[in-house]
Amino acid sequence: MLPFFDRVDGAAVNASVVSVRPGLSPGMGTGILAGLGAGAFWGMAFVAPLMAPNFSSVDITAGRYLACGLVSLLLMLWSGARRQRIWPTWRQAGAALWLSVLGYTGYYLLLSLAIQTTGATLPVLVIGTIPLWMMLLGKPEGLLWRKLVPGLLLTVMGMALMMHATASGLGAVGAGADLWLGVFYAGLAAASWVLFGLLNKRWLHQHPEVNSTMWANWMGVAAGLGAVPIWLWAGSPLQIMVDRDGFGTYVLVCGITGVGAAWVASVLWNMASRRLSASLAGQLIVSETVFGLLYGFVWNAHWPAAMQWLACVLFVAGILASIKAHR
Template sequence: MSSVVIDRPLGLPPGMWLGILAGLGAGAFWGMTFIAPLLVAGFSSVDYTVGRFVACGVFSVLLLAWAQFKQRAMGGAAARLPSWRQASAAVGLSLLGYTGYYLLLVLAIADAGAALPVLIIGTIPLAIMLLGKPAGLRWKTLAPALVLTALGLALMMQATAAEVGEGGSGHLFRGLVYAVCAMASWTAFGLLNAAWLRRHPEVNSTLWANWLGVAAGLGALVLWMFWGSAWADMVQRPGFWPFVAVCAVTGIGSAWVAAVLWNMASRRLSPSLAGQLIVSETVFGLIYTFAWSGQWPAPVQWAASVLFVLGILASIRAHR
């Protein structure tokens, strides 16, 4: 009896716990994107978007090439390549959840500072929980998680209302629009990506992350050709190499590693529970932002974070 308690805490199977840990890990990496544009000044939102996803694309290509080399060296068949249908799905989803989403987020941060976009992006769990609820799950069972998350967002919004616009260009309304569009874009990605993974169990999480990474890298190059800064101009700017380092870290960590973790979570959890775990991105994003600014959160912000954690626990309980 005691071994059952140890092996299945809260009555959840090990596979479900792996999905939960993977979802929280993805949130920790995603939270880095909120401070990336604040680390090095002098580069545009397009520059950051392009740099991050080119790094992700290059890393994905290297991993795919290594897989091909390893398979050939072992005398096996060539590593799997996507069909035209799979490739088009990767391009479309990478636009929703990678290049397009991150560009909108960086534009929002540039116009309104980091606090407001963090809060708006934080509503993604509510949207996915509402839209991705399993048919057999009753609303009253899910209600505590929804209420706790909504209360946490309300507290955080009240606490940071005075900070809205700080660090941005002063175009608050435009930043608000960008943030809402980013939220809608990633909500669509979260639901559609989970549905695609359920329909294609033969494609593992790492391989799908590589395909998405290549698609995002190609999309970033197109973006750079039309709207990015000239290479010679960027190289001459102060802080170019720190900028490259930030792009590499967020491209590999916040894009590729987070994608693998999120794919693992999406395979093992229902969309509503996986969606709830996205609130960890908000918590980590706020922690990183506060650490960068050198300020401790106010008591009401601590209270909001506690509500977020309680919301996650309530959602886990509801999905047992």
């Protein structure tokens, strides 16, 4: 396990370092920064299928999580060499496998199918509803609904503006079967991740003896194991992939997203889940949408329209309003 994550996850951090606004506790400040960091890494996943267009969604999903599983296994073995605990119990291994299907391989396979069906913009917006569902389903008992309303309204307004601003970009797809199939895949991906977010948070709170890095390693290995049958069942034969144009780019994309958008993001999200309520942690997922859109704009080499900039401002304002509500 990485010393930095061990230290941040296992001990209190000075408030002057982690507080993002006056009045936040050290744990809450760390959780907010970790959640935003996870969103920044997750946003990479929205451009990955566009960077390797000659490879199927199954190939990209399998490659990404094989890379994540390999990195996780190497880190576990390194921890074992330092005489640290590395292996889960059978029950813990089962939980890691089940949750990795919900939040890793299954989720990203559905997202990749949506992106390859309709392009990146529409799936990003559908996935952008995850914070709303997390806020609604994960509200702490003592928090009044009226305190969540400003953050919810700002997020909904941002989504409405973004959908309106990007509607013309969907003209090439139209309202035919491809569009609705992409919406279906993206909707299933969103539902899968909401369920993962709620169950993963509950599991972490029930098992404080398992730190965030250890759990990310177990989940990563489980995701790597789950990627193998997916690739064998529906992926391209290895030799065909090697001979295909862009194989080097494909390997690079899988490596970067496997480490950054899977392993690092998982550690950061686990840290956020331990320190924040599901509703506040869920609101921070809006940052994934913001980063995903920005990465997409950079990849397509054009600036966002004024309305898209305004939507991003509303997303950020929604995050700040939610943080204030949870203080």
